[in-house]
Amino acid sequence: xKNSDRxxxxxWRDRALGAAAVAEMEKLAPRAAALTGGRVNFMEVCGTHxxxxxxxxxxxxxxxxxxxxxxxxxPVCVTSxxxxxxVLALAEMxxxxxxxxxxxxxxxxxxxxxxxxxxxxxxxxxxxxxxxDAVELAAAEPARQVVFIGVGFETTAPVxxxxxxxxxxxxxxxxxxxxxxxxxPPALELLLSDPENRIHGFMLPGHVSAIIGxxxxxxxxxxxxxxxxxxxxxxxxxxxxINMLLRxxxxxKALVEDEYFRVVRKAGNPAAQRLMAEVFTVSAASWRAIxxxxxxxxxxxxxxxxxxxxxxxxxxxxxxPEPKGCLCGGILLGKALPPDCKLFGKVCxxxxxxxxxxxxxxxxxxxxFKYGA
Amino acid sequence: MCLAVPGKILSLKNNNAEVxxxxxxxxxxxxxxxxARKNDYVLVHAGFAIQVLEPKEAEETLKLFAEIYGKDHAxxxxxxxxxxx
Numbered sequence: 001x002k003n004s005d006r007x008x009x010x011x012w013r014d015r016a017l018g019a020a021a022v023a024e025m026e027k028l029a030p031r032a033a034a035l036t037g038g039r040v041n042f043m044e045v046c047g048t049h050x051x052x053x054x055x056x057x058x059x060x061x062x063x064x065x066x067x068x069x070x071x072x073x074x075p076v077c078v079t080s081x082x083x084x085x086x087v088l089a090l091a092e093m094x095x096x097x098x099x100x101x102x103x104x105x106x107x108x109x110x111x112x113x114x115x116x117x118x119x120x121x122x123x124x125x126x127x128x129x130x131x132x133d134a135v136e137l138a139a140a141e142p143a144r145q146v147v148f149i150g151v152g153f154e155t156t157a158p159v160x161x162x163x164x165x166x167x168x169x170x171x172x173x174x175x176x177x178x179x180x181x182x183x184x185p186p187a188l189e190l191l192l193s194d195p196e197n198r199i200h201g202f203m204l205p206g207h208v209s210a211i212i213g214x215x216x217x218x219x220x221x222x223x224x225x226x227x228x229x230x231x232x233x234x235x236x237x238x239x240x241x242i243n244m245l246l247r248x249x250x251x252x253k254a255l256v257e258d259e260y261f262r263v264v265r266k267a268g269n270p271a272a273q274r275l276m277a278e279v280f281t282v283s284a285a286s287w288r289a290i291x292x293x294x295x296x297x298x299x300x301x302x303x304x305x306x307x308x309x310x311x312x313x314x315x316x317x318x319x320x321p322e323p324k325g326c327l328c329g330g331i332l333l334g335k336a337l338p339p340d341c342k343l344f345g346k347v348c349x350x351x352x353x354x355x356x357x358x359x360x361x362x363x364x365x366x367x368x369f370k371y372g373a
Numbered sequence: 374m375c376l377a378v379p380g381k382i383l384s385l386k387n388n389n390a391e392v393x394x395x396x397x398x399x400x401x402x403x404x405x406x407x408x409a410r411k412n413d414y415v416l417v418h419a420g421f422a423i424q425v426l427e428p429k430e431a432e433e434t435l436k437l438f439a440e441i442y443g444k445d446h447a448x449x450x451x452x453x454x455x456x457x458x
């Protein structure tokens with residue numbers, strides 16, 4: 001096999017191997033469920049997993065005893081209404097160019113407006129592929145202020161740290177970014193410390209783990225005795241990740257295992273961790289449905305504070321109510337699935353989304369709407 | 374949003390690489406993978422390589438899948454993947 005074929009081989013999606021994986025799941029699930037009160041609830045923490053599971057259609061093949069819950073792993077979905085309002089306030093600043101990943105365009109603020117609507121009213125809002133595109137734009141437009149809307153987890157934070165560090169090295173005074181970042185391990189602690197928690201295993205995010213490694217999850221297995229498997233994104237990765245979780249339960253073990261070892265190393269990516277720690281520092285973060293929680297996010301470090309967009313434009317944080325009737329919060333916490341929401345598919349659809357779980361292409365509601373259960 | 378795509382480094386200069394994604398070429402920053410070299414495979418997220426990939430390990434995973442899910446091993450119970458510690 002050529003090197004280039006190893007990462008894109010059709011074997012990752014092989015039907016016969018997939019069927020065998022499902023057959024193994026059918027054997028393991030009843031045995032595991034017998035130990036967990038009749039049903040096994042696993043959570044895929046990452047929105048990219050949510051989408052991969054939905055797009056593959058594999059949910060229909062899951063044994064009745066197994067339930068996959070979506071977690072707080074869609075960056076746009078976990079961003080609080082108060083922070084969405086700050087994004088829209090930044091877009092109102094005269095002369096500012098807002099640069100963002102596309103996911104953010106249609107998330108409504110508490111006044112019902114989104115970036116897309118603001119663009120129609122004349123705001124300069126541009127979708128970019130990389131925060132480096134925003135830095136290049138700032139270099140090309142020295143008379144304009146360029147703001148990048150930074151949201152996301154440990155996968156995206158170092159990338160934005162890299163862009164900010166390049167802007168600093170280039171001496172750019174007209175580039176800034178938001179730092180509405182969330183950290184995955186403290187999010188897991190939040191879920192596990194909820195007395196209503198009923199999660200029996202975590203399918204851990206492959207690309208967050210590529211950065212942070214395996215060690216930060218140790219407390220999940222050791223303190224909470226909940227099995228964890230860092231999992232890749234191909235159908236066979238996901239089926240195997242589930243089987244590894246089921247096997248841990250059957251064996252009465254709670255470990256942090258790595259199914260995605262072709263990408264995820266035990267120590268993660270130390271260079272990315274260093275850059276992230278240089279540009280950002282751990283801080284409180286405001287989560288949709290959860291509120292503001294200490295030490296669950298990142299903010300600019302003192303050395304890079306000049307690049308903080310909300311500081312530069314003096315945009316305070318104000319709590320704002322979530323859309324009425326929207327169940328995004330419960331879905332993010334694994335307490336509900338999209339069809340449990342009264343708005344789902346009726347009032348709330350991708351073309352007229354009420355909550356962020358329907359807006360984001362990685363949101364659980366968008367995935368269920370597009371691909372069905 | 375945590376989507377990441379593997380590609381091959383064709384050339385590099387000052388921590389910027391030209392990376393081939395199955396025929397599509399893009400400029401990618403190597404700031405997060407300072408040890409990456411020409412012909413390495415990297416995983417790219419939002420314009421930055423976030424990890425160097427080992428084709429050997431991808432092949433090892435595929436072999437493991439074939440072993441555990443192959444028809445002679447329908448009830449495999451051995452370990453798959455790497456465990457911490």
